[in-house]
Amino acid sequence: MSTNALSQHYAEQVQRLQDGLPGAIPEWLAGRRHGAAARFSEAGFPDPRQEEWKYTNVRPIATKPFMAAVSDAPVSEEALRAMGFEGLDAYRMVFVDGRLRTEFSDLGELPAGVTVQGLAEALASDPDPLEPLLGTLAHDRFSSFAAANMAFLTDGAVIRLGKGVRLERPLHLLIVGSAGSPATWSHPRVLIQAGEGSEATVIEHYADLEGASGFTNTVTELRAEAGAQLRHYLLQDHADSAYHVGSVFIQQRRDSRVTSHNVNLGGRLVRHDLNVDLTEPGAEIELNGLFLVGGRQHVDTHTRVHHSSPHTTSREQYRGIGQGHGRGVFKGRVLVERGAQKTDAQQHSANLLLSPNAEIDTKPELEIYADDVKCAHGATVGQLDETSMYYLRSRGIDAEAARGMLVFAFADEVLERMELAPVRTSIERRLAARLPEAGAIDVIG
Amino acid sequence: MSTHSQDVEQLVKREYKYGFSTDIDQEILPPGLNEDVIRAISAKKHEPEFMLNWRLEAYRHWLTMKEPSWAHVHYPKIDYQAVSYYAAPKSDDDAPKSLDEVDPKLLETYEKLGIPLHERARLAGVAVDAVFDSVSVTTTFKEKLGEAGVIFCSFSEAVHNHPELVQKYLGTVVPSGDNYFAALNAAVFSDGSFVYIPKGVRCPMELSTYFRINAMDTGQFERTLIIAEEGSHVSYLEGCTAPQRDRNQLHAAVVELIALDDAEIKYSTVQNWYPGDEEGKGGIYNFVTKRGECRGRNSKISWTQVEAGSAITWKYPSCVLLGDNSVGEFYSVAVGNNMQQIDSGTKMIHVGKNTRSTIISKGISAGRANNAYRGLVKILGGAEGARNYTQCDSLLLGDRCGAHTYPYIEVKNPSAQVEHEATTSKIGDDQIFYLKQRGISEEDAVNMIVNGFCKEVFGELPMEFAVEAQALLAVSLEGAVG
Numbered sequence: 001m002s003t004n005a006l007s008q009h010y011a012e013q014v015q016r017l018q019d020g021l022p023g024a025i026p027e028w029l030a031g032r033r034h035g036a037a038a039r040f041s042e043a044g045f046p047d048p049r050q051e052e053w054k055y056t057n058v059r060p061i062a063t064k065p066f067m068a069a070v071s072d073a074p075v076s077e078e079a080l081r082a083m084g085f086e087g088l089d090a091y092r093m094v095f096v097d098g099r100l101r102t103e104f105s106d107l108g109e110l111p112a113g114v115t116v117q118g119l120a121e122a123l124a125s126d127p128d129p130l131e132p133l134l135g136t137l138a139h140d141r142f143s144s145f146a147a148a149n150m151a152f153l154t155d156g157a158v159i160r161l162g163k164g165v166r167l168e169r170p171l172h173l174l175i176v177g178s179a180g181s182p183a184t185w186s187h188p189r190v191l192i193q194a195g196e197g198s199e200a201t202v203i204e205h206y207a208d209l210e211g212a213s214g215f216t217n218t219v220t221e222l223r224a225e226a227g228a229q230l231r232h233y234l235l236q237d238h239a240d241s242a243y244h245v246g247s248v249f250i251q252q253r254r255d256s257r258v259t260s261h262n263v264n265l266g267g268r269l270v271r272h273d274l275n276v277d278l279t280e281p282g283a284e285i286e287l288n289g290l291f292l293v294g295g296r297q298h299v300d301t302h303t304r305v306h307h308s309s310p311h312t313t314s315r316e317q318y319r320g321i322g323q324g325h326g327r328g329v330f331k332g333r334v335l336v337e338r339g340a341q342k343t344d345a346q347q348h349s350a351n352l353l354l355s356p357n358a359e360i361d362t363k364p365e366l367e368i369y370a371d372d373v374k375c376a377h378g379a380t381v382g383q384l385d386e387t388s389m390y391y392l393r394s395r396g397i398d399a400e401a402a403r404g405m406l407v408f409a410f411a412d413e414v415l416e417r418m419e420l421a422p423v424r425t426s427i428e429r430r431l432a433a434r435l436p437e438a439g440a441i442d443v444i445g
Numbered sequence: 446m447s448t449h450s451q452d453v454e455q456l457v458k459r460e461y462k463y464g465f466s467t468d469i470d471q472e473i474l475p476p477g478l479n480e481d482v483i484r485a486i487s488a489k490k491h492e493p494e495f496m497l498n499w500r501l502e503a504y505r506h507w508l509t510m511k512e513p514s515w516a517h518v519h520y521p522k523i524d525y526q527a528v529s530y531y532a533a534p535k536s537d538d539d540a541p542k543s544l545d546e547v548d549p550k551l552l553e554t555y556e557k558l559g560i561p562l563h564e565r566a567r568l569a570g571v572a573v574d575a576v577f578d579s580v581s582v583t584t585t586f587k588e589k590l591g592e593a594g595v596i597f598c599s600f601s602e603a604v605h606n607h608p609e610l611v612q613k614y615l616g617t618v619v620p621s622g623d624n625y626f627a628a629l630n631a632a633v634f635s636d637g638s639f640v641y642i643p644k645g646v647r648c649p650m651e652l653s654t655y656f657r658i659n660a661m662d663t664g665q666f667e668r669t670l671i672i673a674e675e676g677s678h679v680s681y682l683e684g685c686t687a688p689q690r691d692r693n694q695l696h697a698a699v700v701e702l703i704a705l706d707d708a709e710i711k712y713s714t715v716q717n718w719y720p721g722d723e724e725g726k727g728g729i730y731n732f733v734t735k736r737g738e739c740r741g742r743n744s745k746i747s748w749t750q751v752e753a754g755s756a757i758t759w760k761y762p763s764c765v766l767l768g769d770n771s772v773g774e775f776y777s778v779a780v781g782n783n784m785q786q787i788d789s790g791t792k793m794i795h796v797g798k799n800t801r802s803t804i805i806s807k808g809i810s811a812g813r814a815n816n817a818y819r820g821l822v823k824i825l826g827g828a829e830g831a832r833n834y835t836q837c838d839s840l841l842l843g844d845r846c847g848a849h850t851y852p853y854i855e856v857k858n859p860s861a862q863v864e865h866e867a868t869t870s871k872i873g874d875d876q877i878f879y880l881k882q883r884g885i886s887e888e889d890a891v892n893m894i895v896n897g898f899c900k901e902v903f904g905e906l907p908m909e910f911a912v913e914a915q916a917l918l919a920v921s922l923e924g925a926v927g
Contacts, residue, residue: 051515322859341844353859356826364865366850371841371871379865381824381856 036150066185069097073178098186113162156189161198170201179211224256255282278312293326322358503621503631603639637667673708706741725784728756739771763792766800781814790820810846
């Protein structure tokens with residue numbers, strides 16, 4: 001079975017875990033973690049012969065001896081501030097190497113009916129309410145990485161919104177890696193439960209302190225109850241030497257609406273899996289994504305939208321830009337279950353390939369078992385439109401600046417869907433900085 | 446809605462028109478596969494040694510391979526030892542010299558299939574190389590083709606008469622170890638067609654082969670090789686029907702096309718093999734490897750297929766665009782009904798500069814059928830200015846079928862333009878209403894809409910085939926609307 005046996009390094013870590021889980025933890029959790037450890041050890045790291053990993057070889061992760069951080073790394077308030085979003089008035093939780101750092105966090109006055117807690121703290125104080133939330137959407141069998149996250153679970157965020165509560169200010173989860181040596185791996189887990197008719201914005205923001213080259217392996221489980229409205233930002237701005245694998249699971253009930261923004265600007269080797277299950281009529285998901293790969297970056301995003309109930313809607317727009325020796329991968333799957341009539345699913349993947357050494361792979365998939373549906377997808381890979389270039393050039397703009405403008409505009413079509421202006425502006429600035437030719441663009445917030 | 450489900454009911458109930466079997470003496474090898482069987486096949490066909498060695502090499506490779514399981518199809522495990530790998534009409538030893546000598550029963554079979562050799566050959570100007578099970582029975586219009594220098598004969602004849610061409614090109618597009626079924630084919634293939642168009646020749650007529658699986662439990666493993674020399678042009682048609690049987694029959698064919706500088710090959714298929722009954726019992730397993738290489742500059746290979754039959758279709762006619770400015774095309778209509786499973790599509794591999802490809806795929810699913818498009822568009826680093834356009838549309842008739850699209854797009858050249866579009870829909874109530882309002886019966890309306898849906902593909906078929914394809918579609922949808 002195990003063609004991808006774990007290296008001795010990881011096998012030892014699993015063994016240590018199986019010998020005894022640290023601290024006093026409830027039985028249900030111990031069971032799940034032991035199961036996950038066994039699963040991780042049995043399946044090993046995926047290899048490119050597996051269809052789901054066809055375009056992404058995780059060997060660099062599998063062969064590096066990542067270790068869990070043993071102590072709190074020194075962090076300066078200043079470094080964290082530099083990663084923040086100027087002008088954003090938000091609740092803040094800061095995680096370093098996967099552990100919550102309360103000294104940098106600020107949850108201020110939360111409205112009644114809202115709980116926001118560190119996962120370690122929640123498990124220590126009152127674990128049982130978490131039993132139905134933790135590891136129930138994210139199954140170990142989903143991937144070895146999801147299993148590893150459960151097995152090596154340390155901390156994360158638990159966000160619970162009561163019925164009808166509206167969280168006015170967004171919640172900013174700043175999850176950063178430090179320059180530990182040996183390089184660290186961390187397994188943050190984010191649990192979001194949005195009660196009936198509640199509303200909130202959660203920003204999952206991954207970044208690194210200078211010199212970091214660690215591996216962040218995250219799992220997010222998000223439940224939107226009937227009528228809930230959630231905006232979920234997944235912003236990955238790691239150091240170019242860092243590794244990231246993230247799996248997001250979204251389950252939506254009747255008339256709930258979730259918007260997901262997934263932006264990838266950093267990272268050496270990045271893989272995202274966004275899994276959405278629309279389980280009741282009226283559920284609606286909007287998926288917006290952008291990746292920019294340059295240098296030797298590799299970013300792979302897989303989305304799966306599962307229409308398991310009639311009258312559900314999905315809108316998906318992913319854009320990618322390939323520069324340098326970068327490789328960008330998008331695989332989007334729309335599955336319409338038997339009986340999920342009146343499904344309306346639109347999916348689009350547009351990509352710009354700007355360098356002879358870059359590569360873009362895209363695979364939009366439709367799997368449909370119901371007849372009364374509207375489903376369409378489209379995918380394009382190409383370069384800048386010549387007529388647009390001509391238009392700009394004819395107005396006295398030099399070729400380089402014109403290119404920069406067009407690439408920026410291409411990416412901005414995804415970014416401009418973001419509701420939070422300070423986040424959008426800040427990302428636009430980072431994007432402009434990453435486009436060699438877009439230096440001239442002055443992003444005005 | 447109610448009329449629609451009724452339509453589907455009736456559509457599901459349509460019977461296979463071509464279900465009969467011809468009772469003539471056959472020479473059949475006992476079931477089983479080993480090196481001796483391969484030697485026996487090769488010996489029966491009096492093949493030169495290079496062929497036997499090639500077959501054995503393929504067989505040994507096949508033994509090391511695993512049956513692919515990635516396609517969206519499900520079937521019980523095939524027992525390759527239970528299949529007979531060779532069946533030929535007995536009259537093979539004293540092969541007919543002209544149509545008059547052909548076993549009248551055989552001719553009758555073709556008659557029932559709607560291929561009247563005499564008329565068709567004479568009126569339509571089509572040379573038919575009819576493959577009855579494994580051995581080519583008769584070839585017409587050979588002389589006329591001979592005048593133009595075109596070689597159109599059965600594979601066995603080619604092996605004897607033109608071994609240098611066979612040896613030069615066989616397996617160069619689909620190597621013997623290419624995939625599980627191609628390797629099996631290479632080991633045991635019994636016959637097929639061979640076409641060679643010399644330099645600068647425009648083939649004076651459409652070439653056509655009718656394949657037919659007749660004997661029970663014999664796999665048909667034919668192999669087609671078409672070579673179009675510099676500046677030549679050929680259009681090749683292939684049609685398939687098979688009689689009704691309870692057991693699944695395996696069909697693993699290989700087609701290789703080679704187009705040199707400025708050459709053009711157009712390959713059209715109408716496949717209407719027995720799809721199995723309403724419960725999915727019986728039917729043909731159609732596991733086919735078809736690939737063309739545009740080796741020369743400005744060459745063009747165009748695949749057109751109408752896939753209406755077979756219990757399972759596993760088929761990806763592909764183009765490798767090696768020559769600069771070469772063109773690949775794929776036009777497909779795939780109709781799945783009852784328990785049929787289709788996993789079909791194409792691969793366009795762009796290697797040369799300014800290579801262009803077009804993919805138009807129309808999938809129709811009814812009953813409990815699953816119909817998947819699976820395609821690959823790959824632009825390699827050197828394919829400067831490559832261009833691809835892909836359109837995959839699916840039409841669902843009924844709520845128990847499935848339509849799937851799995852396009853792979855891999856681009857390594859920044860000057861390439863690749864576009865993919867796909868839609869899934871059903872026949873709109875408003876469309877039916879519009880047509881009914883104008884006095885068109887519901888059945889005709891559905892036919893009209895479905896034909897319109899497939900129009901882009903039918904337009905690519907040679908005229909005779911287009912008519913047949915439309916008729917086939919109408920038969921498939923017979924009673925589709927009450």
